[in-house]
Amino acid sequence: GAGVSQSPSNKVTEKGKDVELRCDPISGHTALYWYRQSLGQGLEFLIYFQGNSAPDKSGLPSDRFSAERTGGSVSTLTIQRTQQEDSAVYLCASSLDGSNQPQHFGDGTRLSIL
């Protein structure tokens, strides 16, 4: 079956612009996660959605970052007024129900801020 799908694969934009990244989780997975990974670094947790519960936004680095998940499926991560330090690979993952279940990752979006 289809895995986690992310778009775009690559995004290059100028500093100060807004960007929107999309994630389509595995069908039937109720839990969805966003991470980012800078070159040579580990995974940095950003935000977690589980069903209809309030999202866990504890990892968002600033108020320029926001995410939503509509209809319990597709999620978008929005970065406003991008800065050069936002350059990273943004990874989305989903799991069956979030409790002790393994996460499955999409290919990521490579974001470059000029």
Next chain:
Amino acid sequence: RKEVEQDPGPFNVPEGATVAFNCTYSNSASQSFFWYRQDCRKEPKLLMSVYSSGNEDGRFTAQLNRASQYISLLIRDSKLSDSATYLCAPDTGRRALTFGSGTRLQVQP
């Protein structure tokens, strides 16, 4: 102490060798553990899930030591294709997993 700690490596081993690396975790209540491999510039891929004392899948064995709070990954008969970064992710009781920074393995011909 960090929630999850891994030796960054690199571990350089010849083909055919057996190699093991550990991941220590701070939350004694962790019940589930996951090993992922990540190739350069690729997404992490699930390698193994551990819900009890360990798990084995072919050349890969994960062993959990709850008393000392670490989980190990053993790779037997290393292949060139095993070269990757191995990420540990214990369930830390939060709703999302916390990933270690990874251990880099380089298998040499």
